[in-house]
Amino acid sequence: MPGIWIFAERKDLALELLTVAGALASQTGVKVTAVVPEQGGQTDTYIAGGADEIVLLSPLGEDMSLDVWLPVIAAETKGADPDIFLVAATARGKDFAARLAARLDTGLCSNCIALHREEDGTIVMERLAYGGAAVQQLNCSARPAMATIPPRTFTPAPADHGRSGIIRKLPLPPSSPVRVIEKKTKERGSQDITEAKTVICVGRGIEKQEDINTARQLADLVGGGIGCTRPISEELHWLPDDLCIGLSGVQVKPDLYLGLGVSGQIQHVTGIRGARVICAVNKDENAPIFQAADLGIVGDLYEVTPKLIEELKKAMGR
Amino acid sequence: MPNIIACFKWVIDEAYIRKGPSGALDFSAVDYKISDYDRNAIEEAARLKGLHGGSVTVLTVGAPEAAKGVKDALSRGADQAFFAGDPSFNRLESSQTAAILGEIIRSRIPYDLVICGEGSSDEYAQQVGPRLAEMLGIPCISYVQKLTIGEGGRILAERRVEEGVEVVEAPLPVLATVLPEINTPRIPGVKDTLMASKKPVVNIKKEELPAVGAARLRTMGMTATRMERNCEKFAATPEGIARFVAALQKMGVIS
Numbered sequence: 001m002p003g004i005w006i007f008a009e010r011k012d013l014a015l016e017l018l019t020v021a022g023a024l025a026s027q028t029g030v031k032v033t034a035v036v037p038e039q040g041g042q043t044d045t046y047i048a049g050g051a052d053e054i055v056l057l058s059p060l061g062e063d064m065s066l067d068v069w070l071p072v073i074a075a076e077t078k079g080a081d082p083d084i085f086l087v088a089a090t091a092r093g094k095d096f097a098a099r100l101a102a103r104l105d106t107g108l109c110s111n112c113i114a115l116h117r118e119e120d121g122t123i124v125m126e127r128l129a130y131g132g133a134a135v136q137q138l139n140c141s142a143r144p145a146m147a148t149i150p151p152r153t154f155t156p157a158p159a160d161h162g163r164s165g166i167i168r169k170l171p172l173p174p175s176s177p178v179r180v181i182e183k184k185t186k187e188r189g190s191q192d193i194t195e196a197k198t199v200i201c202v203g204r205g206i207e208k209q210e211d212i213n214t215a216r217q218l219a220d221l222v223g224g225g226i227g228c229t230r231p232i233s234e235e236l237h238w239l240p241d242d243l244c245i246g247l248s249g250v251q252v253k254p255d256l257y258l259g260l261g262v263s264g265q266i267q268h269v270t271g272i273r274g275a276r277v278i279c280a281v282n283k284d285e286n287a288p289i290f291q292a293a294d295l296g297i298v299g300d301l302y303e304v305t306p307k308l309i310e311e312l313k314k315a316m317g318r
Numbered sequence: 319m320p321n322i323i324a325c326f327k328w329v330i331d332e333a334y335i336r337k338g339p340s341g342a343l344d345f346s347a348v349d350y351k352i353s354d355y356d357r358n359a360i361e362e363a364a365r366l367k368g369l370h371g372g373s374v375t376v377l378t379v380g381a382p383e384a385a386k387g388v389k390d391a392l393s394r395g396a397d398q399a400f401f402a403g404d405p406s407f408n409r410l411e412s413s414q415t416a417a418i419l420g421e422i423i424r425s426r427i428p429y430d431l432v433i434c435g436e437g438s439s440d441e442y443a444q445q446v447g448p449r450l451a452e453m454l455g456i457p458c459i460s461y462v463q464k465l466t467i468g469e470g471g472r473i474l475a476e477r478r479v480e481e482g483v484e485v486v487e488a489p490l491p492v493l494a495t496v497l498p499e500i501n502t503p504r505i506p507g508v509k510d511t512l513m514a515s516k517k518p519v520v521n522i523k524k525e526e527l528p529a530v531g532a533a534r535l536r537t538m539g540m541t542a543t544r545m546e547r548n549c550e551k552f553a554a555t556p557e558g559i560a561r562f563v564a565a566l567q568k569m570g571v572i573s
Contacts, residue, residue, distance in 0.1 A: 065484075065486060067457070067458070090479070090480050091460065091461045091477065091478060091480060092479060094448075094460075095448050095460040095461070098449050099448045099449065099458060101413070101445070101449070101534075102413070102416065102448070102449040102452035102453065103452060105413075105534070107413065107533070107534030107535035108412070108443075108445060108534075108535075109535065110437075110442070110443040110444055111443075111444075124538060128543065129440065129540065130330070130332045130335055130440055131332040133335050133543055134335075134343055134540050134541060134543060135540070135542075136441075136537055136540050138536065139535070139536045139538050140535055140536075141533075141535070176457065177457045177489055178457045178487070179486060179487050180484055180486050181485050181486065181487050182484075183482065183484055184482045184483040184484075184485070185481050186481070198572075222572055233499075234498055234499050235502070241478070247442060248436075255570075255571045256571035266332060266333075273543075276571065277566070277569050277571050279562075279566070285551070290549060291545070291547070291549060292547055293547055293548075293549065294547045294549070295548065295551075295562055295565055295566070296550070296552065297552045297558065297559065297562055298552070298554060299553070299554020299558075304554050307556065308562070308563070311559050311562075311563045312572065314563075315564070315566075315572065316572060316573065
């Protein structure tokens with residue numbers, strides 16, 4: 001039966017998927033089904049956001065992992081035979097989608113950043129490949145066409161309170177062999193880097209951990225957050241992993257991104273594509289970051305940054 | 319003592335891909351490597367063997383040229399390798415790769431633990447690990463930053479999720495996909511490379527495997543990413559920096 005299914009662990013992500021589902025559904029008039037965990041009184045939000053049917057997953061027991069739902073959702077999907085199944089690309093979501101695709105013997109476009117339906121009905125899904133150097137367009141030859149969609153790729157669906165929908169609740173399946181024994185919530189930094197309007201990013205050009213303080217001064221001055229490239233968090237452990245910007249880290253969309261001593265490897269640049277203005281300071285004039293930047297200063301960051309702070313203070317009247 | 323399999327992919331080193339004039343990708347000057355996070359997978363297998371004994375088998379499917387990668391993998395602490403090389407295995411899709419790996423493991427390699435990188439550095443689809451677990455019918459623990467083999471053949475894993483860390487436990491056999499922060503892969507020395515050439519490699523021909531199913535995804539196009547940026551450069555002089563700041567103001571990104 002034609003239809004579009006979505007699955008997301010969180011409400012905000014479900015609403016983002018409903019935006020895509022709604023756009024596809026409006027072209028063909030098919031129904032949208034949202035598979036979501038039961039989190040108390042959110043069904044109205046999903047219906048207003050464009051869902052015609054809600055499949056509610058009963059809350060998981062404390063030690064249960066998401067994969068208990070795999071057999072159930074695989075059976076539900078086979079029964080309904082939708083055209084498309086979109087999954088929010090959280091860590092658990094990506095794992096879940098790949099295993100569901102294996103069970104349904106279908107294709108999955110990972111980290112899909114755009115999708116549309118051609119006039120002949122072909123679904124074209126786009127994703128980045130080669131660390132972000134290329135855009136790959138894919139089409140799925142089996143049903144359903146599956147895609148995982150990274151958080152914040154689309155805006156949340158607007159609410160239309162005049163809509164109606166049906167709600168179906170699935171009972172909790174038995175436990176799986178994987179038991180969750182502890183959940184450690186990370187200590188959030190003072191600012192969420194993905195929400196920051198300005199991001200000052202430090203790269204391998206920084207020689208000592210304490211030199212990040214200069215970058216921090218700059219960030220404080222312009223009201224921004226600090227981010228870093230993978231070597232800074234992964235190899236040197238100078239900053240936490242959740243500040244690592246790139247394809248396999250966080251993707252940021254600030255108004256201003258300024259890279260200090262960032263060389264501009266493609267994986268990192270992919271994480272900043274959405275920035276409105278990209279700036280860089282690097283002493284190597286051939287560093288790839290300059291090709292990805294709107295404005296660049298060719299010079300030693302240790303000489304440039306203090307001068308830049310002074311000049312910014314003047315310009316900002318501080 | 320656990321028998322551990324580490325899977326890896328021999329990929330184009332993306333640092334060598336150039337952009338052609340009309341947005342096409344230029345692969346003329348490329349070099350190859352073991353996919354970045356698969357090096358962490360092999361290292362983790364070797365690390366666990368160091369603690370618990372047992373064996374490490376490296377496994378790959380790919381073009382015949384990936385034989386070079388097999389030797390590289392063997393120089394990283396593995397005992398033996400299984401390699402399914404065929405020209406038609408060059409650009410497999412995740413579902414096909416997982417099916418072939420699954421078939422080889424099921425029919426030829428006794429195992430307790432399978433380790434994969436969380437994603438490959440060329441396509442980064444992050445699917446082969448979870449799909450392979452499904453093929454083998456074993457639990458999958460993905461995005462792991464710490465792996466411990468505990469008492470009674472249970473595995474304890476810290477997986478990184480959006481909210482923080484989820485610590486999970488499962489009975490072996492298990493498949494785990496690992497994040498780069500789990501360890502620092504070794505850089506093989508001359509001795510490691512010499513020893514690698516003496517280690518056993520089981521070559522599997524395409525004809526010895528069941529027919530590979532059709533790709534579920536078709537690539538309709540592949541173009542270089544466009545980054546339309548101004549690429550304006552300023553000198554590190556007082557005047558240059560002043561002009562840089564003026565440009566930022568004009569763009570309305572500082573106030």
